[in-house]
Amino acid sequence: MPIGETVYLNGAFTPRKEARISPLDRGFLFAHAAYEVTAVYGGKLIDFQGHVSRLGNTLDAICIPNPHDAAEWETIHRRLIAENALDEGLIYLQVSAGAYETRDFAGPDLFEPTIHLFADQRPLVGEAARTGIKAIFLNDIRWRRRDIKTTQLLSQALAYRTARDAGAQTAFMVEDGFVTEAASANTWMVTQDDRILTRNLSSDILPGITRAHVIARLRDLGMDVEERAFTPDEAYEAKEIFTTSAGALIAPVIQLEDQPVGTGAPGPVTRRVQRLYYEAIGVDVEAVSPWVLA
Secondary structure, eight states: OOBOSEEEETTEEEEGGGOOOOTTBHHHHHOOEEEEEEEEETTEESSHHHHHHHHHHHHHHTTOOOOSOHHHHHHHHHHHHHHTTOSEEEEEEEEEOOBOSSOOSSOOSSOOOEEEEEEEEOOSSSHHHHHOEEEEEEEOOSOSOTTSOBSOOHHHHHHHHHHHHTTOSEEEEEETTEEEEETTBEEEEEOTTOOEEEOOOSTTSOOOHHHHHHHHHHHHTTOOEEEOOOOHHHHHTOSEEEEEETTTEEEEEEEETTEESTTSSOOHHHHHHHHHHHHHHTOOHHHHOGGGGO
């Protein structure tokens, strides 16, 4: 998908091809950097306050001062949307601990961050949402602070490559006999007795902003969501499985390894969740995603 021609780097909107970051930046040397990704639909930011709040928590956790308050971050995002005429897609934000004239593990007492944002135009309500995706299981080898959204994404990148080689689109990570997350999304399942499950928050998973929005919407409708870990065997027995993330919104999972999930097609609970979320972010459901109405 096309990356926008204009990026934001350290206080300036600049052509992407002219943007330069130091080879001594701590984000490059140590993955000492936070990131967020916010969905954009109809030119509007989706769940933005949740993303900004989580960014602040991550920066605090990795000792980087937050260079902007929420209003300033929003202004930068909106300007980037306008500069790139972004109607549907994502805004990526990365804040590293900056560059210094040395390679020192601890770094200075006070970091001067590098700030980089770019736009990525892509369909959020597309074919994967309509027909579903396939997943495989993989051992979770990530570090133990997955609640902190940093750029340490090598394990996730390798998981996606392994999934692709297996003819799937994502991987469900497994640790100590339980599913943690998908490669870059929170996981959900609907049991045979119609309970909706998603993993409980802890340092084992990222506190997904889309996850929180979906839980709130379902509970507002009087629907119960059980937050607990579940096993691969439970997932194999599920009626429905889906994932939530800013990048894919609500993605039905129709196959695990070589077994179909439920009927092998997106189920009614998943469709309802998609419809609720799409309506909340301003999608014209009848025109764009009529399949959630079936």
